[in-house]
Each structure stands twice: as C-alpha cells, then as structure tokens.
Amino acid sequence: MSKPTEAELEILSYLWEMGEASVRQVHEKLSETKETGYTTTLKIMQIMYSKGMLTRDEQSRTHIYRPVAKKNDTQKSLIKNLMATAFGGSSKSLVMQALGQDNPSKEELDEIRAFLDQLENKQS
Incomplete structure (x- = not known):
C-alpha cells in the first residue's frame, strides 16, 4: 500500500473509528473540524479506492467504504x-x-x- 497523504490519513482515521461509512458520513465527520466540499471528500475516497487503500461495497445505491489496512x-x-x-x-x-x-x-x-x-x- 502506498503511503497515505495527510488528507487520506484523516479519512482513514475516521473509517478506522467507524469501521465502515459512506462518503456522506465521512464528509460529515470532516466538516466538524474543517471546511471541505462534499465533492472533494468523494474524489479523495475514489482515489483511495483506486490506490487499493479502501474497499467499496456497491450493493446499494450508497457505496460503503472500508479501510484495507489496519x-x-x-x-x-x-x-x-x-x-x-x-x-x-x-x-x-x-x-x-x-x-x-x-x-x-x-x-x-x-x-x-x-x-x-x-x-x-x-x-x-
């Protein structure tokens, strides 16, 4: 796995805490401490998925993401x-x-x- 950027590490920390989450849930957590757009959160999580940092459950309309690494x-x-x-x-x-x-x-x-x-x- 590649070394996570600061933004990726922040998202990973929330996912480790929650276990799994949608982009909206992660975005809501991020928004508690800083100003960030939903599309920015979405894009970072998509990049993390393509890098193999996250898995994505596509069974429902809302994709659920999980961290790959502990x-x-x-x-x-x-x-x-x-x-x-x-x-x-x-x-x-x-x-x-x-x-x-x-x-x-x-x-x-x-x-x-x-x-x-x-x-x-x-x-x-």
Whole structure:
C-alpha cells in the first residue's frame, strides 16, 4: 500500500473509528473540524479506492467504504518511514522529539514508563 497523504490519513482515521461509512458520513465527520466540499471528500475516497487503500461495497445505491489496512499496520509503517527519513533511524531521537512537543500528562508518563519497563523485561 502506498503511503497515505495527510488528507487520506484523516479519512482513514475516521473509517478506522467507524469501521465502515459512506462518503456522506465521512464528509460529515470532516466538516466538524474543517471546511471541505462534499465533492472533494468523494474524489479523495475514489482515489483511495483506486490506490487499493479502501474497499467499496456497491450493493446499494450508497457505496460503503472500508479501510484495507489496519490502523496499527499503517501507524507502524508511517513511524518506520518517519524514523528512517527524519531521524536517521534513531528511535531515541524520534521519541525524544515526540515527548518534547507537548507536556505529557502524569497518566501518559506512567503509561510510557510501564511500556519502557515491559521492553526492558523482554530484553532481560
């Protein structure tokens, strides 16, 4: 699967959340956070379908779209690519930059510590 553009990734995030949706349903979600035309949403989803990012159920008059790739698989691929291109393959640099962007909550830091402990225990 090709790397999704920012607009495609936004549509994928809604489809992962909803499981499946019509263009109108996705467009309504997009419209909650930004101004975009219905035909723009339709065109992007048609392109995503032609790229193999989405499947389309054409049984009814309203086509229902589903994401092909799982959210986790796409995230892993994007992070791997970002780490290689922007951080010279260094997971440390990526994590340090990500954590430095905003102030993680105490709960988030606790979850991160627990995850690091898990990783450490796997290596022992």
